[in-house]
Amino acid sequence: xxxxxxxxxxxxxQRETGWDIKPQGACRGExxxxxxxxxxEVDVASVAERLGMPLVHEQKHxxxxxxxxxxxxxxxxxxxxxxxxxxxxxxxFDFRSLRGQKIFLLAWASW
Amino acid sequence: MRxxxxxxxxxxxxxxxxxxxxxxxxxxxxxxxxxxxxLIDQAHRLDHLLGVVNVPSGVWIDEQGVVVRPxxxxxxxxxxxxxPVDRLPPVPEGIDRYLRDVVVESRKIRSEPHxxxxxxxxxxxxxxxxxxxxxxxxxxxxxxxxxxxVALAAAHFEMGQHLQRAGFAEDAIPHFxxxxxxxxxxxxxxxxxxxxxxxxxxxxxxxxxxxLGDVRxxxxxxxxxPLEM
Numbered sequence: 001x002x003x004x005x006x007x008x009x010x011x012x013x014q015r016e017t018g019w020d021i022k023p024q025g026a027c028r029g030e031x032x033x034x035x036x037x038x039x040x041e042v043d044v045a046s047v048a049e050r051l052g053m054p055l056v057h058e059q060k061h062x063x064x065x066x067x068x069x070x071x072x073x074x075x076x077x078x079x080x081x082x083x084x085x086x087x088x089x090x091x092x093f094d095f096r097s098l099r100g101q102k103i104f105l106l107a108w109a110s111w
Numbered sequence: 112m113r114x115x116x117x118x119x120x121x122x123x124x125x126x127x128x129x130x131x132x133x134x135x136x137x138x139x140x141x142x143x144x145x146x147x148x149x150l151i152d153q154a155h156r157l158d159h160l161l162g163v164v165n166v167p168s169g170v171w172i173d174e175q176g177v178v179v180r181p182x183x184x185x186x187x188x189x190x191x192x193x194x195p196v197d198r199l200p201p202v203p204e205g206i207d208r209y210l211r212d213v214v215v216e217s218r219k220i221r222s223e224p225h226x227x228x229x230x231x232x233x234x235x236x237x238x239x240x241x242x243x244x245x246x247x248x249x250x251x252x253x254x255x256x257x258x259x260x261v262a263l264a265a266a267h268f269e270m271g272q273h274l275q276r277a278g279f280a281e282d283a284i285p286h287f288x289x290x291x292x293x294x295x296x297x298x299x300x301x302x303x304x305x306x307x308x309x310x311x312x313x314x315x316x317x318x319x320x321x322x323l324g325d326v327r328x329x330x331x332x333x334x335x336x337p338l339e340m
Contacts, residue, residue, distance in 0.1 A: 058274070081160045088140050104116075105169065105170040109128045
């Protein structure tokens with residue numbers, strides 16, 4: 001997640017990181033990490049520290065990159081994450097649209 | 112493969128990982144004349160969400176949206192990787208020396224397309240009864256570890272991509288370098304960055320490594336992990 005300030009709204013934080021800020025803390029799936037008092041805006045530095053997310057600052061451009069949480073494994077569960085990507089024609093494609101079918105996802109690159 | 116397995120309930124979804132998006136991938140997509148969903152991941156979200164570290168990588172997802180095999184090397188049967196080395200044509204003479212060496216080294220890379228696709232067919236036929244469909248905890252355990260240095264690499268790579276897309280290619284380089292330093296076994300971070308400077312991912316003044324040199328360091332046979340089928 002790229003930010004120009006270390007504060008953002010809860011919906012953006014949830015969409016970009018998968019962590020939902022709730023009264024009981026930062027939650028994803030069945031896991032909740034307790035946080036201190038949190039207002040409507042997310043104090044990104046504080047939450048990042050609590051979840052073990054690295055913050056990279058680019059001083060010249062005045063922006064931060066928030067890395068993923070430091071966890072045991074990349075996949076916190078076997079559920080395929082909510083993911084919408086554009087098709088090459090420019091339409092949004094939601095992987096949930098294929099529920100009921102098996103999917104073989106192939107990642108490739110031209111380089 | 113898609114024509115064979117789609118009637119049996121499988122959909123193939125291809126995802127192109129490229130910070131330059133359709134500008135770099137369009138000609139390959141056009142040439143393939145695909146009928147399946149063909150997606151563009153310009154922000155490398157698959158790397159972050161699933162732990163993809165090289166291409167091609169395959170992931171199997173069942174009808175309920177549960178991953179039954181996490182990312183692993185996935186070569187189609189109709190690829191050069193499926194041709195035994197002794198049946199490949201000789202390396203062309205007269206081509207660029209670096210490219211020639213890349214071709215020679217590439218032929219030492221281990222891949223098992225027939226075994227992989229046979230397992231995929233078995234899963235399509237047998238679903239959760241297939242011995243190749245992993246239980247959820249095994250999927251988690253087989254996904255890549257994410258210690259602090261790997262999370263830091265992801266943050267630097269995201270910053271580098273953002274700057275590259277925003278037109279600040281020079282400013283992106285230090286972040287790509289940091290990503291390479293923090294997670295040297297992530298070939299996507301390296302190949303994506305190298306390819307932005309030199310199409311053949313050869314040596315440059317801005318990066319410490321290049322494809323050929325880095326592959327030789329680890330041995331081409333270790334470029335992809337062995338399939339754990």
